[in-house]
Amino acid sequence: MVQRNRNMARLQAGYLFPEINRRKNALLARKPDAKIISLGIGDTTQPLTPHISKALENCGRALGTAEGYSGYGAEQGNPQLRAAIANKIYGGKVKPEEVFVSDGAKCDCGRLQLLFGPDVSVAVQDPSYPVYVDGSVILGQTGDFDSKAQQFDGIAYMTCTPENDFFPDLGKVPRTDLVYFCSPNNPTGAVATREQLAELIEFAKSNRSIILFDAAYSVFVQDPSLPRSIFELDGAREVALEINSFSKSAGFTGVRLGWTVVPAELKFDDGTPVSKDWTRIVTTLFNGASNIVQQGGLAALDDEGLAEIRRLVSYYLENARIIKSALSEMGYVTYGGENSPYIWTRMEGKGSWEAFEEILETCHVVTTPGAGFGPAGEGFIRFSSFGRRGDVEEAVGRLRRTMRH
């Protein structure tokens, strides 16, 4: 018979968000009338903006005409969209042919893990987005799960806590082939400064490592002194690739569109450009993002679309301000929530899942337990600012009534 993939067997429990959903549904089974509000998963709630919605509508109509129909596109993406991303997001700092359009950052994470294969060693921020670790396990890049440490053997966990300003002490991090780094960070909301990114690049350069820089929340960076892309820093093109997404900027969580930038200078030890193998992965096991969705992405990057996105981002950032200031007034210590949609909150004296259950049970508010992002997230709760204003205000009201610290 066919043996189960031993890498799959190594994974722990379910992927975090389905697990949270199961617990929410368990509450609903007991209390069918509970008006649950989610500040959990980073799921956008505001409608697509008019200009972008119109572009999808127009493309849907055009695909029904001989002139507007298109079949297979380039797996790497619509050339116009690749150029728009290179110019509008990166101000020309990357070339269109270095931009690979995808159906989202999560999917590209999986394909990148496939690109590097089972023999690479990996470092992740702790806490971090679960896909980095789970995907590495699936690819066989790790050892078994150490249930005492709550870590996988063979992964270097770079602790990011308030004590080190959410930036790892790189002097203590062993050399690995790959270094995942997310800024603005999911889940902590921390944004790396230019100095910190310069240090990270230097670290990768001296270790001859490759940084997988996850910039999926870059559009939330409002402070002009903070970098939105690792490619704003010198030396990044030799050591980093960057993953990004339209999910949180244009509200495309369900529409599905993202991209990865692989600079020409990024190479393996035998001189093979990483982009050569990446092109092979993308053309062989991916078939391009949907043509209609890519038209939506193009609309999101013209002047009208960019202005709409700025307003959408402001809306969620105002939610973040409301949540953060309420938690602060209630006596909680919070991080993030300023150049990021996430507010990382210390729950003194409580475990993450315990705090999660308590908030769910007493306030009917779904959050995300910090421990779900790695052992250093224990004792924290992540509040997401993706929600309708009224729901956010209602949730904050319930927290104020029952959770006073």
Added chain:
Amino acid sequence: MVQRNRNMARLQAGYLFPEINRRKNALLARKPDAKIISLGIGDTTQPLTPHISKALENCGRALGTAEGYSGYGAEQGNPQLRAAIANKIYGGKVKPEEVFVSDGAKCDCGRLQLLFGPDVSVAVQDPSYPVYVDGSVILGQTGDFDSKAQQFDGIAYMTCTPENDFFPDLGKVPRTDLVYFCSPNNPTGAVATREQLAELIEFAKSNRSIILFDAAYSVFVQDPSLPRSIFELDGAREVALEINSFSKSAGFTGVRLGWTVVPAELKFDDGTPVSKDWTRIVTTLFNGASNIVQQGGLAALDDEGLAEIRRLVSYYLENARIIKSALSEMGYVTYGGENSPYIWTRMEGKGSWEAFEEILETCHVVTTPGAGFGPAGEGFIRFSSFGRRGDVEEAVGRLRRTMRH
């Protein structure tokens, strides 16, 4: 430094279709005025049908409203669409929860290879769709390329030629964990009979293998005695999963939508349901097909959509008839093209790439060289019937003038 993934280094040349595109562009560089017609890649050319186009248009508009907006959906797919596929395509023979909606068959092939991991052994039809072999190589399921045999070590190639009626002599095929089987076949156009599929299921059962049944062209089966799904056969649910797509039926090659059926009875040797690990793969490394695209899929499966699809399929099948009868009149021996959009043509005395180059050079018609699908495809050319009627007629006229056998 980071070593290149040795599995990537094992791959041969480029993925087939980008390679063909390069040769086409080389001709255009020499003869910029050449009016090239493609009967190569199976790329749909006819506009989306009105009802489906309208559904996309409506969803694009709705996503711009508070009521019509949706964020993340279930990674497994819109429940309505899963139910529609189970009922309309499979007549209830599979359950909605066994249907996993994807962004296309090619992408799901890659994820399935990831699901099974590096330690499985693999059998493929020879010739076959290149993604089976290339994806297996990328996952590390194979050995090195044997340039003399033009095969990868560690893959069982099941020869499918006119001599065995395009169905492998299973008595000579070694036991493997996975068996890829595509019917209607890409590239040969052969459709397995009920008896042949029953034999394949028995073979898998006695070997305790899993069949990855690729039914991406099932909608082209017109002969009611021929199976459109492996699940029409008894015993299939214990040994097979099935991959399918809206690409060729609804013209979604660029729109991107497909699905995979993983029956509850399909299990690993330790009793773990394959669908459990598949759910973990899909929820961890995929984020669902685009919501707007899934609305298009739903429209394609209601009565109006299904009627439109039948007309679209008839159009391409009439193209196939035109190409096949012309080639036959010219003295070529052809296969397929009746319950399949592909016509597999023997090019007596010529190598595939030689014949490809000759047709490209003299007729300015792009085809697909059979050798690109595996060593047993050598000496054949695949003609695709996906094209506009006028182009197909023009291409056939050019072939008649210059390629008389």
